[in-house]
Amino acid sequence: MTVQVTAIQQAPSCILGEGPFWDAGAGRLLWVDIVGRQVHALESKTGLTRQWATPLLVSAAVPARSGALMLAMQDGIYRFDPEQETLRLFCRADADPENRSNECRCDPQGRLWLGTMHNNIAPDGAPRPVTRFTGGLFVVGPDGRSRRLLGDIAVANTLAWSPDGERLYFADSRRKLIWRFRYDPEGPTLHDQEVFVEGGPGVPDGSAMDADGFLWNARWGAACLIRYAPDGRA
Incomplete structure (x- = not known):
């Protein structure tokens, strides 16, 4: 397989860049700077970028049908209107003050999932060690209730x-594991947890799924992407 990589020079x-997300409806690429507390957008037609500052650490930006952005911030999910530049708390799923949001995506039914x-990250932006397994995986409904x-x-x-x-794929970077679950959208619930990938260069970070069912996983500490087949082969 031949892969062409193009650097976006104007970005x-x-x-600490995180969470690139293609917003097909708006024709733009979204991503965030966790430590810099910035949300970025690159418009595909014009090549112009926009930036919005956030008051807290921000790890993901997910577009909503209304045009708003759902931001996974340090202590919860916030609804941000990029035109009015208004921000309000939508959901505080994880009540542990020593935790922070790290991963956020929508499932095929449009529900938000938060890891x-x-x-x-210390208050001054300096790194500090992860010493506790206190994080979790949450699903958030349209009313803001979480489970x-x-x-x-x-590290979700x-x-x-x-x-x-x-199937749902989910990783814990500290364990160097990517798991796979059977996904029931009715609950939603997760079943039949299995190890999909263990080990490899660096540690597993964020991923994207392609149309052929292959998982593209960014490897923190190894500066590479690995494309995994549905059977786990790289």
């Missing part, structure tokens, strides 16, 4: 569903 640099972790589906997580990463919507 602003980040202290949290032991906060590894925890998994606990005992150190990767939220990706198979093209048929029957």
Whole structure:
């Protein structure tokens, strides 16, 4: 397989870039700078970028149908209107003050999923070690109510569903594992947890699912992407 990689020269640099997300409806690429407390957008037609400052650490930006952005921030999910530049709390899923949000995506049914972790960023932006498995995986409904589906997580990463919507992929970077679950959208509930990938270069970070059911996983500490087949082969 031949992969072409193109550098986006006009994109602003980040202290800790995270969560690139293609917003097809708006024709733009979204991403955040966790430590820099910035949300970025690159417009595909004009090549122009926009930035919005946030008052807290921000780890993901997910577009809503209304045009708002759902921001996974340090202590919860916030609804941000990029035109009015207004911000309001939508959900505080994880009540542990020593944790922070890290991963956030929508499932095929449009519900928000949030992965949290032991906060590894000091108030001055300096890194600090992850020493606790106190994070979790939460699902958030349209009314802002949340439910925890998994606990005992150190560093939540990767939220990706198979093209048929029957499998969920989720990682704990501290354990160097990517898990796969059978996904029931009615609950939603997770079943039949299995290790999908263990080990490899670096540690598993965020992922994207392609149309063929292959999982593209960014490897923190190894400066690479690995494409995993549905059977786990790289």
